[in-house]
Amino acid sequence: MSAKILDGKALAARLQTEMAEQVQTWIPQVGRPPGLAVLRVGEDPASAAYVRGKERACERVGMASFGQHFSAEAPPSQLLDTILRLNQDERVDGILVQLPLPPGWDPIPPLLAIEPDKDVDGLHPMNLGRLLRGEPGLQSCTPLGVMRLLQTEGIPLSGKQAVVVGRSILVGKPLSLMLLAADATVTLAHSRTPDLADVTRRADIVVMAVGKPNLLSADMVKPGAVVIDVGINRTLTPDGSSQLVGDVCYEEVKEVAAAITPVPGGVGPMTVTMLLHNTLESYRLRNRRGNGCSL
Numbered sequence: 001m002s003a004k005i006l007d008g009k010a011l012a013a014r015l016q017t018e019m020a021e022q023v024q025t026w027i028p029q030v031g032r033p034p035g036l037a038v039l040r041v042g043e044d045p046a047s048a049a050y051v052r053g054k055e056r057a058c059e060r061v062g063m064a065s066f067g068q069h070f071s072a073e074a075p076p077s078q079l080l081d082t083i084l085r086l087n088q089d090e091r092v093d094g095i096l097v098q099l100p101l102p103p104g105w106d107p108i109p110p111l112l113a114i115e116p117d118k119d120v121d122g123l124h125p126m127n128l129g130r131l132l133r134g135e136p137g138l139q140s141c142t143p144l145g146v147m148r149l150l151q152t153e154g155i156p157l158s159g160k161q162a163v164v165v166g167r168s169i170l171v172g173k174p175l176s177l178m179l180l181a182a183d184a185t186v187t188l189a190h191s192r193t194p195d196l197a198d199v200t201r202r203a204d205i206v207v208m209a210v211g212k213p214n215l216l217s218a219d220m221v222k223p224g225a226v227v228i229d230v231g232i233n234r235t236l237t238p239d240g241s242s243q244l245v246g247d248v249c250y251e252e253v254k255e256v257a258a259a260i261t262p263v264p265g266g267v268g269p270m271t272v273t274m275l276l277h278n279t280l281e282s283y284r285l286r287n288r289r290g291n292g293c294s295l
């Protein structure tokens, strides 16, 4: 038996089409499109590619993008001043700082400077606190994309054993809180987990968010489990071309799992889509207040 392929790319395309239609109906009521500002520092080629992808997606659904790029040698106060200006800019609904920042740049001051209502990456302590408390607020895009994919595919979470491998503030930790809120029993594993296979073999749902190719092999997966691969790794094939792979031995795990996300085409496109979703949510909240329109 071969696993059902969870097609994040197709779901992302569908959701983006819906959002594009909503944007077109709301622009006349609000008098402007939703706006997203993506801030990038330094010359990391992967970050540059992600930011391009986000800006393209923005334009596809009719949102305005207000990207800015800073040199790694620029004073960090330039980034902070820009954030404070964007906080006040009525055309901007979402602000995000692409991570990681270059060596020597502390991500905490910019993350704290972003107005929580415009924090579409969900990384401000206010929004992380809301997530922890189970209150409404902007939530991190990748975990949100994973949850949306699971829900759309009708995968039950309540009472299930969920194992998340990787405990970053961007992915693993917030995702474990969302799975917990959906009534899964959650285990959060990491590099100091002594016997990872023993932990993952108990799981009904395994999420890999590490950044190590082939870390999850078929013998580590319970037959019939659902496997979500968040990992994005660029590797070289024997013939020297570059290839994108996740954290899962995809070919062998898909023979034991009930369902699996591919890389590319799984979680990645959902991340970008949830960024647009958060920006739209922020736009609606900002324009609902007081002025009698029905967003």
Ligand SMILES: NC(=O)C1=CN([C@@H]2O[C@H](COP(=O)(O)OP(=O)(O)OC[C@H]3O[C@@H](n4cnc5c(N)ncnc54)[C@H](OP(=O)(O)O)[C@@H]3O)[C@@H](O)[C@H]2O)C=CC1
Pocket (backbone or CB within 6 Å): 142, 165, 166, 167, 168, 169, 170, 171, 172, 189, 190, 191, 192, 193, 196, 209, 210, 211, 212, 215, 230, 231, 232, 233, 267, 268, 269, 271, 272
């Ligand atoms: N598809 C998408 O949309 C996205 C993909 N990614 C990708 O997901 C991956 C994870 O990203 P991110 O969370 O930012 O990464 P981080 O590097 O911040 O975190 C990696 C986590 O993996 C853990 N880890 C490392 N080695 C092992 C191991 N051998 N066994 C178990 N756990 C291990 C680390 O443990 P410890 O805490 O002990 O160090 C850490 O918690 C990357 O490949 C990244 O590119 C990220 C964001 C979005």
Ligand SMILES: Nc1nc(=O)c2c([nH]1)NC[C@@H]1CN(c3ccc(C(=O)N[C@@H](CCC(=O)O)C(=O)O)cc3)C=[N+]21
Pocket (backbone or CB within 6 Å): 049, 050, 053, 096, 097, 098, 099, 100, 121, 141, 142, 232, 244, 263, 264, 265, 266, 267, 268, 269, 271, 272
């Ligand atoms: N502040 C911040 N927020 C982030 O959300 C954030 C970040 N920093 N830093 C880096 C990670 C990584 N990330 C991805 C986004 C899209 C794809 C994506 O679209 N992937 C496609 C393939 C893209 C390709 O071909 O290169 C796919 O998996 O199908 C992947 C990874 C967001 N991140």
Ligand SMILES: [Mg+2]
Pocket (backbone or CB within 6 Å): 229, 262, 263, 264, 265, 266, 267, 268, 269
């Ligand atoms: Mg993917």
